[in-house]
Amino acid sequence: MADARLASRQGELIDRSRQVSFTWQGAEVSGYAGDTIASALFASGTRVFSRSFKYHRRRGLMCCAGQCPNCLVNVDGEPTVRACVTPIEQGMTVNHLNAWPSLNRDFLHLVGRLTPSFGMQVGFYYKTFIHPKRAWPLYEKVLRNAAGLGKLDPEHRRTDRYEKVHRHVDVLVIGGGEAGLEAAAEAAEAGKHTALVDEGLALGGYLAWGGPNGHARLDELLGRLTSAGVEILQPAFAGGVYEGLLVPVYQGRTMHRFRPAELVIATGAIEQPLVFGNNDLPGVMLGTAARRLVNQFRVMPGEEAVVVTSSDEGFEAACDLADGGVNVIAVADARPDADGSRVEDAGIEYLAGFQPLQAKGSKAVSGVVVTRNGERRSFGCDLLVMAGGSVGHTAFVTQGGGTIRYDREQRRYVPDSLPKGMRVVGSAAGTAAAAGAVPAKAPKTSCKQIVCFCEDVTTKDIGLSLDEGFRSLELSKRYTTVTMGPCQGRMCHRNSGLVIAEELGLDPDAQRVGVTTARPPHNPTSFSLLAARGYEPVKRTSTHHWHAEHGGKMLWAGDWKRPYDYGDAQSEADAVHESLGLIDVSTLGKLIVRGPDAAAFLERLYPNRFGDMKLARVRYGIVCGDDGSIIDDGTVARLSDTEYYVTTTSSGAGGMEQWFTWWNAVWKMDCEIVNVTSTIAAFNLAGPNARTALQGLTDFDLSNEAFPYLGAGQAQIAGVPCLILRIGFVGELGYEIHLPSAAGEHLWEKLMEAGEPYAVKPFGLEPQRVLRLEKMHIIVGQDTNAESNPLEAGMPWIVKLDKESDWIGRYAIEWYKNRGDRFALVGWEAQNGKVPVEGTQVIGADGGPAGRITSSRFSRRLGKAIGIAWVPLSMSEDGTGITISDPSGATIPATVTHKAFYDPDGERLRS
């Protein structure tokens, strides 16, 4: 039914030879290729496109340029699609938003009828729904169902693919109007890699929609763009300008993340609506919108029109409409002294000094009343065109770090200072014709005068906000939400400022009410586009798949995937105690420290000594921050006089590399730090049979005499070059084997084979946690926090205050020592066998919280619930009884202990 069109003319966007069908609210509609959803629907007779946000008032096309919220629709399940800039596609399904049960019969419009008797003014819900408090969940449910612009269907499974592409260009131009095209052509002709973004269906801005006069100039510019090789993204829109001139550009299902060397803002100017009664009725339309319909889509916007204006743009609209066959009855110009001869020459009645009072009609415009100094004139019409002057589109300027200033001559904001790399051209820079004085609002009328079309904010709402003390635009914005809707103020920023100025008795041209910030996203943007393809880097050890294929329950451990257990954590722990277990500890951080100053460097970084270490030995160490707090721990092996191999916690690997590198740069020491975490796989073979099992794979003498506890040695194991560290985090005889990652799976399998006679079991993180707890070995970050120092953490032995060199944290730890301990990290065992929740509190004598449980587990080996806790010094003596709270409300009695729960003398470790 695409037959309500004007005759074909040069410059129209539609291809009349190609019909495209889609559905609108279940009914099939046809348009032409090149139509937008809005133009096709309008041509087919649709006048109501949406319901307003709060009052559910009928809304029709207003801007036809993607600025206002009036034509937001749901397309194929995606809400808030702008119908006026979205091309039709064969088979697309378009539905309305925000109406129930239908667009034409929307019960929620009764909300608007309740105003003002039921107190539905701005802020009503703040005041209305605070009592009774317990009813809030009900209120919230109702409000949430009623509010918002469209709903996402949680059952709708999207299969579309969204892309994110990183783009670098020399010049990016936002805006394809005359100025933007000129800027892009100039840049490209100068040899710069240039891209141009425009959200319309046709380039050229007013050259394209302003009638035939601009076509020659447009053709010339388009020819230059083509010759110069400008990349054109269209229809596409810039979502905002971020730090460093990062500009996301959304085109279809692709987000281009542009980082241009130069950003040219050529966003032009935006025609503003006028504020008068019922100014949102369907049939009330901006002049530029009417001209777009006529000139680009060849659709008659109405039969009989009245133009209300405060600028010469109203004259242009009137003439274009008359040229298109619309009966333009009158032009009412708010300016008393403008020259209206142009419209009079066209046979149109010109009313100087008249401003609109209100539009008439209930479901659509049927007429208008204009007024001048109490004099009123009424006209019947089905199209009311408003031309309230244009404001420069400067949102991207301020988002990018520039500033704007009010230009009294032009009566609009213009760019003032610009960030490096940004340039503003055309109307956005303030080169458009000056606007006339604009009436802030109509004289008193009983009809709603909409200021913010997105949020249904009226002049009355703004007045109320001022009465209640929000006496600036910024404060009124927060109270009324004016300028906070999808248009981000493009349709209401100027008018809200004018209304506030008038209410406060300020000079509107001085604009002393200030400006608000238009924030990204510039247009409604789907989460699918923002997210696009997700990147979730995952670290896998070289034996990851072996674990998964052998029952390992893989879980996130920091950035890594690690096996929690292989089905039976307790049995795995038992295997380590009784015979043999194997765990993948490849996630440990691993650093090489090499150079003549390597020993001195470590002496400065750690509280304990490393300069006196013998070759082929390993030593446990903690790393402290400047404040003396424990920030990491691990082992240090001396491989030669000048070469050390350092391990860190798994989560601390990156941080420790940075820490080491930072201090190396500060101290300018002669050593290098190389992070070999990725290079090296590491396994811990532990249990009474570890030596026997491992010895079968290597010629290296593993006897206790040749390779005692805390030894380090290099050997071939099953053909793989390895570094063996004899250490034991899990409390049994153990060998931590470090080897090239590429051989990881090979050696793991060999170790499992070698352990078969001993019923070896792989063990995961959970059994490891139980085993280390039995030995009271701490986990940094779990048993310590940012306030934990080594003295209170029970490791005074590791702090060497008598070291010759200064070291990180020394000053603070000396201070702690002089102050004396206040808390202590202690072990405890529950007297009733119950395991308290980690993080729960230790109860003090006064019944209040006195400490906290950092680790807790039940040890089947010991038959006890055990753990670690921070307690006040007064509760830290060995054997002290403490009380632990439990979420159930009960308490758990426990006894403090200082010695490891298992093998306290380390005989098994050293065996």
Add this chain to the structure above:
Amino acid sequence: MSSDPFAFLSPAAAQDVALRTPMERNHRAAGAELEDRDGWRIAAYPPNGSAAAWLADLSHVGKIDVRGPGAKIDTLTGGSELGHASHVDGVWTLRLSPTHAVVLCPFGRVAELRERITSGDAQLTVVDMTCGWAAMMIGGEHVREVFMRSSSLDVRPHRFPPGACMAGSVMRCASIVLNDAGRFWVLCGWEFGEYMWDALLDAGVTLGITPVSSAVAMGTEVAA
């Protein structure tokens, strides 16, 4: 202790060991055959004509990390400027910073080159990072399009010509990138290898990316 304190970092010293790249299971799942070559299990994909974009696993290539005084690195790199790499006798030397270079070489030459570089000057720290970085190569007509879906690094031809190298984020992983005659090497942490492989293939799926054998990627059989 061994005379080479870092011998345990070098897979080259392994004997009768099947060295695996991080992407081995991906290759098997994609139907590639695994061929034994100088200790490595290397994926061999069936030929599939000329792909608009392709991805190859080159993790078995030797990689050596060299750090030291700027003058020494100058000598090693032949005075290459930052962000440039030299290619001599099948060996790439990438100048990443004034004091940091990376050497890419056939796996069989790692020990020799390490020895040669180390013996030249004890001030240089020379570490075998063959297993430190998973290595991939992207190529084909759409190589840049695939890369632009993976990283914000600027790889326009005039900014990243053949022989250029840089360190930066690819798929949110710290990486090293080298333009090898229009083919891009991407080196990332060994532990990220499988993720990176999947992510790059996904980035190029609409561009027709396909995995290929390392020999195809290099244009000839690579001497390991």
